[in-house]
Amino acid sequence: MPAPLKLVDTSPELPEAADAVVIGGGIVGVFAAYYLARRGMKVTLVEKGRIGAEQSSRNWGWCRQQNRDARELPMATKSLDLWERFAAESGEDTGFRRCGLLYLSNSEEELAGWARWRDFARTVGVTTHMLDSAQATERGRATGKPWKGGVFSPTDGTADPASAAPAVARAILKLGGTVHQSCAARGIETEGGRLTGVVTEHGTIRTKTAVLAGGAWASSFCRQLGIRFPQAAVRSSILAVSPGAIGLPDALHTAAVSVTRRADGGYTLAISGRGRVDPTPQQLRFSPQFLPMFVKRWRSLAPGGLEGFRSGHETLARWRLDAPTPMERMRILDPAVDKAIMRLTHSRAFDLLPPLKNTSIAAAWAGYIDSTPDGVPGIGEIAAVPGFILAAGFSGHGFGIGPGAGHLIADIVTGNEPIVDPRPYHPNRFRKSAWGKVADF
Ligand SMILES: Cc1cc2nc3c(=O)[nH]c(=O)nc-3n(C[C@H](O)[C@H](O)[C@H](O)COP(=O)(O)OP(=O)(O)OC[C@H]3O[C@@H](n4cnc5c(N)ncnc54)[C@H](O)[C@@H]3O)c2cc1C
Numbered sequence: 203m204p205a206p207l208k209l210v211d212t213s214p215e216l217p218e219a220a221d222a223v224v225i226g227g228g229i230v231g232v233f234a235a236y237y238l239a240r241r242g243m244k245v246t247l248v249e250k251g252r253i254g255a256e257q258s259s260r261n262w263g264w265c266r267q268q269n270r271d272a273r274e275l276p277m278a279t280k281s282l283d284l285w286e287r288f289a290a291e292s293g294e295d296t297g298f299r300r301c302g303l304l305y306l307s308n309s310e311e312e313l314a315g316w317a318r319w320r321d322f323a324r325t326v327g328v329t330t331h332m333l334d335s336a337q338a339t340e341r342g343r344a345t346g347k348p349w350k351g352g353v354f355s356p357t358d359g360t361a362d363p364a365s366a367a368p369a370v371a372r373a374i375l376k377l378g379g380t381v382h383q384s385c386a387a388r389g390i391e392t393e394g395g396r397l398t399g400v401v402t403e404h405g406t407i408r409t410k411t412a413v414l415a416g417g418a419w420a421s422s423f424c425r426q427l428g429i430r431f432p433q434a435a436v437r438s439s440i441l442a443v444s445p446g447a448i449g450l451p452d453a454l455h456t457a458a459v460s461v462t463r464r465a466d467g468g469y470t471l472a473i474s475g476r477g478r479v480d481p482t483p484q485q486l487r488f489s490p491q492f493l494p495m496f497v498k499r500w501r502s503l504a505p506g507g508l509e510g511f512r513s514g515h516e517t518l519a520r521w522r523l524d525a526p527t528p529m530e531r532m533r534i535l536d537p538a539v540d541k542a543i544m545r546l547t548h549s550r551a552f553d554l555l556p557p558l559k560n561t562s563i564a565a566a567w568a569g570y571i572d573s574t575p576d577g578v579p580g581i582g583e584i585a586a587v588p589g590f591i592l593a594a595g596f597s598g599h600g601f602g603i604g605p606g607a608g609h610l611i612a613d614i615v616t617g618n619e620p621i622v623d624p625r626p627y628h629p630n631r632f633r634k635s636a637w638g639k640v641a642d643f
Contacts, residue, residue: 204536205440205567206466207252207259208368213380219408220246220380222615223400224415225387225423228258229601230593231415232370233284233608236292239377241616246409247374248402250386251533254367256417258601260440260569262462262470263363264453265602267328268303268355269319273578273626274599275326277606280621284605285361292373297362297465301452306333306342306352309457313351320353330355344450345554360453362465363601386529387412388521389426390590397589401523403530411615413591418515418572419529420594421484426520429584432488432632433595435516435570436477437506439540441547443561444468450557459550461558468564471551475502476543477571480510483518491575491635509537515570537568573597580629581607583614591615592629 224235227249235247265285267278285298307313313332320330331354333341338352371381382404390412391399399406416423421433445467452463455474462470479485485492496503510516513535514528521527544566552558574580574595581593593611600607606621613620634640 203539203565203567204255204534205259206364206565207254208365210253210368210371210381210383211375212383213375216382216385216402216404217246217380217407220244221409222411222413223248223387223407223409224413225400226415226417227253227367227371227381227383228256228415228417229254229367229370229604230596230607231413232367232374233604234413234415234593234611235374235379236370236377237609237612238615239374239379241612245374245379246382246407247371247379248382248385248387248400250384250529252383253371253381255534257569257571258367259363260567261363261601262440262460262472263360263464263601264303264358264462265298265361266303266355266358267323268305268330268353268358269316270599271578272322274603275323275328276622277603277610279328280609281603281606282357282359284609285359288370288373288605292369292376294369294373296366296369298359300357300359302354302356303358303453303455304341304352304354304451305455306338306345306349307457308350310350312457316353329357341451342454344557346556360462361601365465366601384533386527388527388529389523390587392587395587397587403526410589411591412589413593413611413615415593417594418535418570420572420592422515422517422528424592425518427587427590429587429592430633430635431580431592431594431629432491432575434479434485434488434492434573435510436479436503436573436598437510437537437540437568438477438571438598439472439543439568440566441471441544441563442468442565443471443558444564446560447555447557448560450555456554459547459554461551461555468561469558471547473543473547473550475499477502478504478506478540480506480508482510482516484516487518488575495573495575495577510570513537535570537570539566539568571598574632579607579627580632581610582624582628582630584629
């Protein structure tokens with residue numbers, strides 16, 4: 203089942219030329235196109251399905267610095283400011299609020315880990331408060347249980363996954379950019395190795411710059427261009443309940459279950475990190491690189507079925523530019539909800555938070571989280587194809603850093619001072635296979 207999502211108009215005509223073409227209308231693609239358009243560039247965004255319809259509408263909406271990898275933290279901090287500024291600059295509403303995020307735990311080990319992260323975060327100016335037992339129990343009073351401790355990160359927040367990508371797409375249109383839905387990019391054209399155009403199902407757009415923000419489809423697209431980008435998708439499921447629960451925190455994480463207030467007053471319920479891995483040929487190809495991650499997460503990841511194989515996003519096949527591609531056969535990745543995880547999520551959430559008993563189940567959906575082997579996205583220009591910029595593999599935390607990622611992409615394209623150090627993100631760290639073979643790009 204698709205997640206709730208606002209609609210956006212499609213521009214009437216695909217242009218013959220553009221300063222930049224962004225492929226993929228998730229949160230990363232729309233923010234990249236927005237910041238490029240703000241710099242006066244003629245921008246075209248092509249989306250094979252609907253704006254925001256894959257991961258970017260299916261997530262919890264957390265925009266967090268808390269517990270971020272050190273490489274991503276600067277981008278997370280900048281993104282929080284950009285979320286706020288976007289509303290003022292564009293007049294569009296993404297539902298972003300700095301409501302703070304609450305983490306509660308009864309595990310000494312987990313609390314010690316959060317305290318270590320707090321010590322590190324202080325060194326880079328990020329505020330987060332460790333809570334002692336009394337404070338945690340008070341903040342977590344909706345659970346009616348005592349807690350050993352917790353964390354409250356007051357500068358973090360949430361945005362509304364149903365509104366965010368569409369709001370940014372509308373802002374692109376206001377700036378004179380064009381947005382084309384049901385328009386898959388099939389590939390690119392080059393001359394002397396340099397990018398000269400993007401081939402879509404509705405025609406070719408001449409351009410010197412293309413940004414691939416294709417989420418779970420990025421690796422198979424890159425493969426057509428001879429670019430090695432290891433990616434694996436994890437199927438993650440969510441339950442949404444109706445409004446009616448009073449006194450719950452806006453965003454609460456516990457090891458058992460996490461809850462997030464949605465813009466409609468209902469709540470999203472999920473178990474952090476829990477998911478299924480649906481085997482595909484691409485996963486087999488990259489499995490040596492993903493093995494350490496899967497081993498580390500063996501308790502929370504379970505093998506899935508063949509639907510990843512059938513969806514086509516992780517195909518190893520080569521496709522032609524003059525015939526329909528797997529992207530046109532699967533306009534919107536809408537994987538099956540994991541019923542066993544949903545039952546567990548429901549019972550854990552209703553046990554943890556008695557006020558949820560006043561709600562009813564409104565919806566359930568799943569999304570494919572596109573991961574890289576080190577859990578950090580690949581963002582950067584591919585040296586072997588000048589003009590081609592990759593931005594994918596956001597590994598389950600790309601919604602919150604969407605604005606910062608989009609800004610960085612625009613900086614790379616225009617040669618401006620980058621908003622954050624781009625080096626930790628460059629996809630060339632994935633050039634070497636597990637067997638030591640180094641790809642050409
Ligand atoms: C259940 C779940 C919970 C999550 N919770 C959070 C959270 O709380 N906080 C957080 O920060 N992150 C969270 N995430 C992760 C976050 O949603 C993603 O990291 C983020 O949305 C990725 O954005 P994206 O633009 O890279 O990809 P997507 O949103 O997947 O967008 C990619 C788009 O590209 C399009 N596309 C692909 N190929 C082509 C092509 N060739 N031509 C045209 N279009 C193409 C696709 O149709 C798609 O719309 C969660 C994810 C899931 C699934």
